[in-house]
Every structure is written in C-alpha cells, then in structure tokens.
Amino acid sequence: MPAPIDKIVTSGTFSLDGGPWDVDNNVWIVGDDAEVFVIDPAHDPAAIAARVGGRKVKAILLTHGHDDHIRYAGEFRELTGAPVYLNPADRMLWDAVFPDAAPDAEIADGDTFEVAGTELRALHTPGHSPGSTVFYAPQLATVFSGDTLFNGGPGATGRSYSDFGTIIESIKERLLTLPAETTVNTGHGDSTTIGAESPHLDEWIARGH
Structure with a gap:
C-alpha cells in the first residue's frame, strides 16, 4: 500500500530583496505509522512535530x-534528529539564513528516497531558484512541486537567483511530461494536476514576456 500523504499549513514570512511578506506554506508529510519524510517544514516546527507524533522522521527534504x-x-532537525537534504545550487540561500550550519546532505537530480515502501524521486527544476527540486512519487501519482509549479502557473521569478525562461523550461521538460493525472502538491495554495496546468503553457509564456 502506498504511503499516505498528510498536509499541515503553517504561517509566517518570506524575505528576499526586501520584505518581509506574510505567507502560508504547505508542509507535506509522507509515510506510514512508523516513519515519514517531511517536505519543507516551514514556520512552526513544534506544530509539525506534533503532527508527526511518535513516528521517525527519516529525512527533511x-x-x-x-x-x-x-x-x-x-529547529525541526533538532526536534527530530532527522538529516536535512538540499540541492547545493541553493547553498547561498541557505548560508544567508544559516551561516554557521550546513545541510546534512545534498540532493542531486535523480536521487531517490524511500519511505514506507514508496519512492520519491528528485527532479531538478531550476528557475524559481537555481537549486529548486521537486519530488515525484509515481506510486502516489503525485509530485511535490515546491514553488516551481502552482495551481494557475509557474512560481515567481522576480527576485534574486530566479529566471523566467529557466522555470518555463523546467516545467515543460520535467513536469508537463508526467502523466496528466499526476496530482501537484504545491508549496503554497491549492493542489492541482498536471493535466489541468499543461494546456496553459503558452499563456504563461506570453504573460511572462
């Protein structure tokens, strides 16, 4: 049986090139009654840890x-003892927040992570940031898209280290090639599907230019 997916929405701020701005983030928990992965544990580590409960956190992705x-x-790493994984192309963003502490491990394109008999595959999707990475779970017919693809279009590219042409290429080549029925679980806002988003690629390109 594929691993269940749980979501908790947390609230806080985002800052880059100014701000801060208020944001709500989707935190995704994937696993079973024994072990889980936590994807992007934003804003409220205590609440996320409470949702995890007594389960082992295999990794923070x-x-x-x-x-x-x-x-x-x-802080979530300290609460759970779980290693933190980050694509090294975003290390400058990490270092701006944690100048004296490193992630525990790097994520490379094609890396796989297994929990509760379910595999998540890392797909490098630069554009929103150089190291942006999504996690595709074929058994769940789901991709965890971070801020690369939202319900309604691509992630923002108006700030440092972002590029519109690059994110469009990432979405076109890495995401819209997934099965149409694939659920897109996003970093903010409502989920969508690949099939719902793929017809709008040309509109996004026209809007972006």
Whole structure:
C-alpha cells in the first residue's frame, strides 16, 4: 500500500530583496505509522512535530532554499534528529539564513528516497531558484512541486537567483511530461494536476514576456 500523504499549513514570512511578506506554506508529510519524510517544514516546527507524533522522521527534504521554506529547518532537525537534504545550487540561500550550519546532505537530480515502501524521486527544476527540486512519487501519482509549479502557473521569478525562461523550461521538460493525472502538491495554495496546468503553457509564456 502506498504511503499516505498528510498536509499541515503553517504561517509566517518570506524575505528576499526586501520584505518581509506574510505567507502560508504547505508542509507535506509522507509515510506510514512508523516513519515519514517531511517536505519543507516551514514556520512552526513544534506544530509539525506534533503532527508527526511518535513516528521517525527519516529525512527533511527541502524543495529550495528560500527562507520561508528553510528558516525553521534547523529547529525541526533538532526536534527530530532527522538529516536535512538540499540541492547545493541553493547553498547561498541557505548560508544567508544559516551561516554557521550546513545541510546534512545534498540532493542531486535523480536521487531517490524511500519511505514506507514508496519512492520519491528528485527532479531538478531550476528557475524559481537555481537549486529548486521537486519530488515525484509515481506510486502516489503525485509530485511535490515546491514553488516551481502552482495551481494557475509557474512560481515567481522576480527576485534574486530566479529566471523566467529557466522555470518555463523546467516545467515543460520535467513536469508537463508526467502523466496528466499526476496530482501537484504545491508549496503554497491549492493542489492541482498536471493535466489541468499543461494546456496553459503558452499563456504563461506570453504573460511572462
């Protein structure tokens, strides 16, 4: 049986090139009654740890290095003892928040993470940030898209280290090639599907330019 997915929404701020701005983040917990992965434990580590309960956190998987996604990863690591994984292309964003502490491990394109008999595959999708990475779980027909793809279009590319052309290429080549029925569990806001988003690629390109 594939691992269940749980979501907790936490509230805090995001800052890069100014701010802060108020944001609500989706925190994803994937696993069973014994062990889980936690994706992007934002803003409220105590509440996330309470939702995890007595289960073992095998790893903390970060989709990218923006501060709303990582600022409390260190505290959550202390609460759970779980290693933190981040694509090294976002290390400059991590270092801006944690100058004296490193992630525990790097994520590379194609890396796989297994929990409760379910595999998550890391797909590098730069654009929102250089190291942006999504986690595709074929058995769950789900991709955890971070801030690369939302319900309604691509993630923002108006701040440092972001690039619109790059995110469009990532979405086109890495995400819209997934099965249409794939659920897109996003870093903020409502979930969507690949099939719902793929017809709008040309609209996004026109809007972005």
